[in-house]
Amino acid sequence: MDYERLQRFVAQHGSVSIQDTQGNTRILPSGDPDIFELIAKADRFLWDGYWRSRAEIKALMAQSERGLKPGCAECERLEKELLRARDIDRAQKNLEPKYELPALNAFKEHRIAHQ
Numbered sequence: 001m002d003y004e005r006l007q008r009f010v011a012q013h014g015s016v017s018i019q020d021t022q023g024n025t026r027i028l029p030s031g032d033p034d035i036f037e038l039i040a041k042a043d044r045f046l047w048d049g050y051w052r053s054r055a056e057i058k059a060l061m062a063q064s065e066r067g068l069k070p071g072c073a074e075c076e077r078l079e080k081e082l083l084r085a086r087d088i089d090r091a092q093k094n095l096e097p098k099y100e101l102p103a104l105n106a107f108k109e110h111r112i113a114h115q
Contacts, residue, residue, distance in 0.1 A: 003036050009061045013070055016057070017046035069114045078107040 010016050010028045019025045020041045028035070045057040048071065052060070060070035068075040085103035097104070 003039055005061055005065070006039060006057075009064050009070075012064060014048065018042040019044045019046070019051075067111070069111075072114070074110055075114075078103070078110050082107050 006016065006028065015027055017025055017027045018038055020038055021043050024038060025046075026035060026038055043054060044051045045054070046052075047057065047060070063070045063072075063076065066079070068079060082100065082103040085099035086097075088099045089097055092098075
């Protein structure tokens with residue numbers, strides 16, 4: 001996990017606290033020079049009121065980078081549905097997005113609801 005990706009996540013979705021195996025906890029952003037090392041060794045991250053594992057925070061960061069609201073299962077489901085619809089249109093060689101368009105509209109409507 002790199003510092004810049006985590007900083008972008010913090011800027012977009014609120015503060016994150018980091019805790020390593022020795023119990024050291026810091027809130028990002030922080031001016032501490034050892035924050036890079038702490039991020040590299042961190043085991044737990046506090047975000048949105050819950051302690052999350054390294055794998056969970058990476059998944060949330062990936063969702064954010066794809067333009068989804070982190071932790072929203074509906075965003076994840078609609079994104080997968082959109083990708084499936086695109087694949088169907090390509091497989092059937094549809095010139096117009098027969099399956100993609102309804103899935104894209106549902107995805108857009110849901111994203112607007114988050115704003």
